[in-house]
Amino acid sequence: MTTTGKDAASRIIDMDPAIMRARFPREPFTFRHALADHPLLQLEALAALVGELPRDRIEFNSGRLQPNQRPEDTPGVDLEPEEIVRRIETAGAWLVLKNVEAVPAYRALIEAALAEAAQSAGPAAPPFSEPMGFIFVSSANSVTPFHIDYEENFFVHLHGEKFMHVFDNRDRSIVDEEGLETFPGKHRNHAYRDAFEAKGQVFTFGPGDGLFLPYTWPHWVRTGGDWSISMAITWKSPADRRLNKLYFTNAVLRKLGLPQQPPGRRRMLDAAKVAAYDAARLPLEPLRRSEAMRRRLRALFFGRDANYFYRKAE
Template sequence: MTAEITAAEADLANRFPHEPFATRHNLAGHPLFSLPALARLAKTLPRDRVEYNAGDLEPGVKPEDVPTLDMSAEEVVRRIEQCNAWMVLKRVEVEPAYRALLEEVLTGVAQKLGHRSLEEAGFYDIQGFVFVASANATTPFHVDPEENFFVQIHGPKFFHIFDNRDRSFLTDEELEMSPSKHRNKRYDPSYEAKAQVFSLQPGDGLFVPHLWPHWVRTGDSYSVSMAITWKSPRAERLNTLLRANGLLRKYGFPQPAPGVNPVMDGVKIAAYRALRTAVEPLRRTEGMRRFLRGLVFGRQANYYYREKKA
């Protein structure tokens, strides 16, 4: 059976890729997302591609207040029904079976959009992020630098998403990117008056636009979900600018918002890409990735290596 995502034709025609909308999929029950398979995956991935912590959090929890867990990633998955945890397995496309699944799903979406290939549809840098969480766990308020079809595979989940065009949620400075900045963002409960809440069961999903803030909570059973992500040329250009601005701000040179000075935006994008191209060969091992993050961005860039708090 072909793995696929489906959506209303009107949503694909009128909302993609700028607004969220509900989708359906047929990945619930797929063997790649069984707990034994995910435990093996957690054991296989490099340590900086696995992040986990306690799950009973508030949407606006401060990064330094997120409790860690004193167990291995594999053990977290195997005990997810009892251990009150939240986990993300990052970049699962490095495993061929998951890569094939991601490409199969997005090829089907590209065809529904009228394109002949992933490249023609603008689906570049395809990545997969698998979320495994205990019942009543929370993913705090944050944004993602990718475009994303989010699929719910096991258990219920409630996805609260907010319009990124409304700067009352996050300022341009808060959207700047840097490994030294924790993923979690400032949150106020008053935001909920403007939230779109998608109630997801296995087989449900939604399209999450680039940089739209959201927070997520599980229901009364453990949850398995996946974000099927890519970076269109438009999204990657903005990401590069936000990374350049974040780096310059860290070293004492705050920058105007994207679009205020288009010529300077182009200069910063070109310079950052040249720097990244020079450094990329050094990032092939986990140890070098950890060293370079700490060297350039400070110790906080490796926050997910924290030991369990006393």
């Protein structure tokens, strides 16, 4: 890394500006961070955080999964989420706390990290809009199945050992154009084959290790022989937000029997789709601020088992 001494010790994340200029935001790269010992990211603090988040921001299941896990066959865990965090060493579970930026102290931490990343990226970097945080607490030998995310991600590992199998999102033999499209009711897990591994790269993480994971790069994750904590510090650039709208609109049109060209092929049509998306989304925005309404919408699109915390509470 390029920072040393007092400056490096005071930074949350330490990224090499030369690497940022060469790879960001197109390709993954590793970095170091100083978050492993942060008080907000220890088990006791995370157990308390469970009680501060809306229920639909907490998801958990057994960690004994496979990269090609069928969503409908995912086993649950008969524990409350706070118990899972406190007993993660023996719980055999995987848990994620979503949108922790809703809690002011976590939002301040996320924004500070992104501000440092922006400084390393330089003035040419796109703005880091919609900052979000997702904290993962996993038992030993747990697996997060093969999936893609519709944000950009500074992934920081905090405890234990973790392995991320990452694949190039430009390779349509891994995830095809239809696979990139997303709509309510579509599960995040994607079809996976062992043959993919020859085209992937495995990143190994210990406490203090981090990885930039670009927008929609497919990946699956496994933990080592100890329980683990990790955090995804995510955001969307203006280009990401536009692509998300196009992927959603194309998916809806495809479901209506109208296959679509990939984004970028027909620019005028893309612009019309984005405008239509914005117009349709506008009346829904106030509803999404209500947990009760989010719960109803989730049940409508995903079914009653869409969120494990809700399923247990009913």
